[in-house]
Amino acid sequence: MLHAEFRDPLLVAVYDAECPWTHEDDFFLRVVGEVPGRRVLDLGCGTGRPALGLAAAGHVVTGVDPARASLRAARAKPGSERVTWVEGTSADLPDATFDVAVMTSHVAQFFVTDEEFGRALTDLRRALVAGGRLVFDTRDPEARRWEAWNPVDSHRRVELADGTAVTAWTEVTAVIDGAVSFTHHYSFSDRRQLQSTATLRFRTEEEVRAALRAAGFQVEHVYGGWNREPVGDGDGELLVIARR
The missing domain is CATH 3.40.50.150 (Vaccinia Virus protein VP39)
Structure with a gap:
């Protein structure tokens, strides 16, 4: 989504x-x-x-x-x-x-x-x-921050208020003329898997x-x-x- x-x-x-x-x-x-x-x-x-x-x-x-x-x-x-x-x-x-x-x-x-x-x-x-x-x-854009948006460097663990644990990471899917497209991945402790896509302009x-x-x-x-x-x-x- x-x-x-x-x-x-x-x-x-x-x-x-x-x-x-x-x-x-x-x-x-x-x-x-x-x-x-x-x-x-x-x-x-x-x-x-x-x-x-x-x-x-x-x-x-x-x-x-x-x-x-x-x-x-x-x-x-x-x-x-x-x-x-x-x-x-x-x-x-x-x-x-x-x-x-x-x-x-x-x-x-x-x-x-x-x-x-x-x-x-x-x-x-x-x-x-x-x-x-x-x-x-x-x-x-000179800082090229999107280069850290990869499964290794962006890997993180988030704990919600109800105690649910979420593992998240980001991967870049395209870099075209200053527009960087990427997907956030979310893996929940109850095995749900969700994604979020976006494109940002640098x-x-x-x-x-x-x-x-x-x-x-x-x-x-x-x-x-x-x-x-x-x-x-x-x-x-x-x-x-x-x-x-």
Whole structure:
């Protein structure tokens, strides 16, 4: 199933167990928190981890995601009543409503074609107030992170809240013009076997900057690491802060 870790309730639970709050979330919290009490959009909010953290910090947060199973998990978490949850895409965003928009957990890479990415950025610009900020992360293709997505290096064990053990691993199936396709494999202790497929786009810094300019954004910063290191000297990331 395409993106099953966001759409299959069982794999949503695995995703949640694999993805606790980390220093990556701290980066977004710090950037958004540079001005308190912001109206924040979390596009591609998934199971709600960053959205809930931003709401707990005092921001007015709206989380938007097309995956119903992920939103169901988000709504079940403590503090979820502080967030407005919307099942939808960037096309459903209201005009001139948010001070800050974020896309965390490499959501920007899910827009594989240039047309898809351009439409999403245009929608985000429309949803921001004048001077509003857009903050997102995307992996730097120069770091070639997908080379570690193989059955040996990606092999991991995940334990769910109910005690179920899951063995998971990832394998890349194609790399074509910056688009990396792969399959996540999940083996459960009760012998169930599930898979999730996806394709992510790895854009260069110049490609990211060009797409933002075309959508009407001004780029303020692009960092290479979660401690705001220069591109190429950090964590293999492109951490982007742009302004409408």
